[in-house]
Amino acid sequence: MANRAIPGVAAHATTDLPVMLPFNPKAGAHDELLVSRWLASVPPRYVFFLLLLWPVAAFAQGVDYTTADAFVALWRWIPFLTFQGFVFNILISVCAMTIGTLAGAVLGLAHVSRLRIIRQVAWFVTQLFRNSPWLVLLFIVLLAFPFQIEVFGTTIPIPGWVKAVIGLSLPIMANISEIVRGAVQSVPSAQWEAAESLAFTRTQTLWQIILPQCFKRMIPPWMNWYAILTMATPLCSLLGVGENINFTRQAMEAEGNRPELLVPFFGYSLVLFFAYCYPIARATMALEKRFALKL
Amino acid sequence: MSTWTEDQPIVSIKNVRKAFGTLEVLKGVSMDIMKGEVVCIIGPSGSGKSTLIRCVNALNDIQGGSITVEGQEVHTENLDKLALRKKVGMVFQQYNLFPHKTALENIMMAPVKVLREDKADVKERARELLKKVRLYDKEDSYPGELSGGQQQRVAIARSLAMRPDVMLFDEVTAALDPETVKEVLVTIKDLAADGMTCILVTHEMGFARELADHIYFTDRGVIVEHGPPDTFFDNAKDPRTKEFLDQIL
Numbered sequence A: 001m002a003n004r005a006i007p008g009v010a011a012h013a014t015t016d017l018p019v020m021l022p023f024n025p026k027a028g029a030h031d032e033l034l035v036s037r038w039l040a041s042v043p044p045r046y047v048f049f050l051l052l053l054w055p056v057a058a059f060a061q062g063v064d065y066t067t068a069d070a071f072v073a074l075w076r077w078i079p080f081l082t083f084q085g086f087v088f089n090i091l092i093s094v095c096a097m098t099i100g101t102l103a104g105a106v107l108g109l110a111h112v113s114r115l116r117i118i119r120q121v122a123w124f125v126t127q128l129f130r131n132s133p134w135l136v137l138l139f140i141v142l143l144a145f146p147f148q149i150e151v152f153g154t155t156i157p158i159p160g161w162v163k164a165v166i167g168l169s170l171p172i173m174a175n176i177s178e179i180v181r182g183a184v185q186s187v188p189s190a191q192w193e194a195a196e197s198l199a200f201t202r203t204q205t206l207w208q209i210i211l212p213q214c215f216k217r218m219i220p221p222w223m224n225w226y227a228i229l230t231m232a233t234p235l236c237s238l239l240g241v242g243e244n245i246n247f248t249r250q251a252m253e254a255e256g257n258r259p260e261l262l263v264p265f266f267g268y269s270l271v272l273f274f275a276y277c278y279p280i281a282r283a284t285m286a287l288e289k290r291f292a293l294k295l
Numbered sequence B: 001m002s003t004w005t006e007d008q009p010i011v012s013i014k015n016v017r018k019a020f021g022t023l024e025v026l027k028g029v030s031m032d033i034m035k036g037e038v039v040c041i042i043g044p045s046g047s048g049k050s051t052l053i054r055c056v057n058a059l060n061d062i063q064g065g066s067i068t069v070e071g072q073e074v075h076t077e078n079l080d081k082l083a084l085r086k087k088v089g090m091v092f093q094q095y096n097l098f099p100h101k102t103a104l105e106n107i108m109m110a111p112v113k114v115l116r117e118d119k120a121d122v123k124e125r126a127r128e129l130l131k132k133v134r135l136y137d138k139e140d141s142y143p144g145e146l147s148g149g150q151q152q153r154v155a156i157a158r159s160l161a162m163r164p165d166v167m168l169f170d171e172v173t174a175a176l177d178p179e180t181v182k183e184v185l186v187t188i189k190d191l192a193a194d195g196m197t198c199i200l201v202t203h204e205m206g207f208a209r210e211l212a213d214h215i216y217f218t219d220r221g222v223i224v225e226h227g228p229p230d231t232f233f234d235n236a237k238d239p240r241t242k243e244f245l246d247q248i249l
Ligand SMILES: Nc1ncnc2c1ncn2[C@@H]1O[C@H](COP(=O)(O)OP(=O)(O)OP(=O)(O)O)[C@@H](O)[C@H]1O
Pocket: A004, A016, B020, B023, B025, B043, B044, B045, B046, B047, B048, B049, B050, B051, B052, B171
């Protein structure tokens, strides 16, 4: 029996009003690209000036151990901090993003399920992980997961970084879920009806008509969350995962923990993260602009 | 399995009641439509015209009465939706074309994806349909690149690609500017001339008078008056009909 309420979609289901445009671009309300917008708004020349400023700031602190010494120390550590530290941050972010995206897509589509109970569960899970502090999620995963699991008699250890990936993928999943839900619901319900009257089933409609229409619009917010995730990977240092920040601290310790080291060493981390995330943010905003124009 | 024959109504609406929550929109509506007939439903805004025709292809459910299409009950638990929607095509006021597909793809999509017909055959048919709605040169245009009237004609072709026996039109010219209204009406006229059974909700009185075999006037969820166009327009009996016609003509 046909029921007009399209589960999870009918939120704005006024159908034959002439004012209905093909899309409801602001269906998501708040500025979901805030971080990227902010990051991308930094003009490139500021970045250049800041880089110049960095040694100067370090110089201001020096008494007997000079800036030069600190930078020489940094120079020695750069390969280690970069290729064993930062590369690992990227690895964690890529893994967490992959898992988070897949799980988030499923969770997002569950928001438009025909079954009410599935919609409610999806809503609850999304809200739970979207609104929990990331660090709390990380610690819960750290403590809740065993150090090793037994599969068919073989013991497989679960290293800390795997837990970190799982912990970080949870909030990503929830936020991707929101992106998918928002995108699907921004397609007017008239599209569902048109498809229905052409004998498309719900699943066919979703995959062949609704998702292709809103796929592009999901890319900028998705990239935005990737940048956020990458910037959040240093949280893993608190779990003892060997990544950039953790190694930076270790390196400074090896150099005698001098206060002069702080600015060059953490400054270098900042440069790395910025260098990685800044282009992503610029690209996100460029894509956002392009898709907003075209549609 | 259907025992329907062409001397029986192709669409039979019997005492249909429909409510949205506590709002009663249809309060016992009946009409019989024979194959090849063109029926116009007119009436003031909010009188339930859209709701009624949406019940015919099960976009809306009903609370009472019955609707049959070619003898098949529409509002039953074991409705074969695919079969119903193959038989009944629908065109909307807002065209509702798929914006990410070209005109030709819009037309081909349902036969290929839903009916799993051969793509080459469907393409040929889609081209013919575009020709029929006088848009053969627009097959590669996206809906966003077409005018309202052109979009609406593509929407009609899209519906026809399913080879329906009955077409429902819900104020399909209401969103168009006056010049383009005509091109869509001409398309519908062609269809009617080919013997398609058409149920139209419309405000185009001249068109209704010229084309319709039967006119129904609805108000507040009931059919107030109905009859062949000449009788209906010239000798309306009910005061509500008269008032409506006075306002609109
Ligand atoms: N999905 C819905 N939920 C609740 N009420 C609805 C819904 N659809 C229609 N209605 C109500 O049902 C009544 C009849 O609506 P309907 O769209 O059938 O009128 P109409 O005769 O087509 O009017 P118009 O000429 O303006 O298109 C209206 O009062 C409308 O508000």
